[in-house]
Amino acid sequence: MTGLVLCEPTELYNILNQVTKLSRLTEPNYLCLLGIVLGAAIECGRTLTHLTRHPIHILRGGYESFSAMYHFFRTQKIIWMPQELDAFQPYPVEIMPGRIYLGNFRQACDPKIQKDLKIKAHVNISMETGPFFVGDANKLLHIQIEDSLEANITPFLRHLCHFIEVHLELGSVILVFSTMGISRSCAAILAYLMHQNEQTLKRSWAYVKKCKTNMRPNRALVAQLSEWEKVVLGDIVTDILDPLY
Template structure:
C-alpha cells in the first residue's frame, strides 16, 4: 500500500539517517493518520499519503487547506492542563465522519502529536466505533507508543465516555492513564 517506503538500500550513512523524517502513524488503514506539525507541513508526506483533510489541534497554522473550511478543522487550544477540548469532540467526530464518507484521507495533528491530537483521535474512535476509553487508548497506544494526553484531557475523555455510553466505564486512576 505504501510503495514509497520500499528501498533497495541496506546500508545507511549516519547523515542519511539524521535526515530521515518519520511519517505520521496510521490509525485507520489508509484513512486516518496521527502526526505532528512538521509532518502536517511536509509536502512529500501529503502527496505520498494522499492527505485530503486536516484536523489541527494546535495554535499554529499550516500552509495546507488554509481558508478552506471544508478540508480544515482548526481548533486553537493551548497544550495545558486547563485546555478544554471536550466542547469540540462532537464537531471533530462529525468532521472526520464526513471525510471518511467522502473517502478522504485525514491527518489529525498537534504541535508534537502526543497529547491533544491523540485525545482527539481517541474521542473519534470512541464515537465512531462505540468503544470505551480503555479500548481507544489501547488502540492509539499500539499505533503510537509515545502518545500521552495530559491529565486534563484524560478527564475530558472520561466525560466523553459517559456521554457516549451513559456511564463511566474506564478507571482513569489506573497508572496506564
C-alpha cells in the same frame, strides 16, 4: 507456531514510524529477513525463536504486499551512512489503514508526506497555522487550544467526530495532528474512536497506544475523555486513576 506472530503491513508501517529522539527507522538493533515464500519465512522464524525471548514477526503478504501499500518506503539504496540514517524523518502513524493518520505539526507541513499519503483533509489541534487548506473550512478543522492543563477540548468533540465522518464517507484521507503529536491530537483520535465504535476509553486507549507508543494526553484531557465516555456510553466505565492513564 509458538513464538511466531503474523504482522499486518499496517503494524509494520507503524513500528517503523515510532520515534523518540530519532526515528525508529535508524534503529540498528533488529534483524529483518525479506523473502518471497511465506513457508520459508516461517521456517526461518521457527529457527530464530530458539535464539530470543521475543516473538518473531512474520509479515503477512511479505515485501510485495507491504511495498504495494507503502511504495514511498521503497529504495534501491543498500549502503547508508550513519548521518543519513539519523536524518530519516518518520511519517504519521496509521489509525485507520489508508484513511486516518495521526501526526505532528512538522509532518503536517511536509508536502511530500501529504502527497505520499494522499492527505485530503486536516484536523489541526494546535495554536499554529499550517500551510495547507488555509481558509477552506471543508478541508480544515482548526481547533485552537493550548497544550496545557487549562485546555478544553470538550466543546469541539461533536464537530470533530462529524468532520471526520463526513470525510470518511467522501473517501478522503485525513491527518489529525498537534504540535508534537503526543497529547491533543491523541485525545482527539481517542474521542473519535470512542464515538465511532461506541467503545470505552480503555479500549480506545489500548488501540491508539499500539499505533503510537509515545502517546500521552495530559491529565486534563484524560479527565475530559472520561466525561466523553459518559456521553458516548451513558456511564463512566474506565478508571482514569489507573497509572496507565
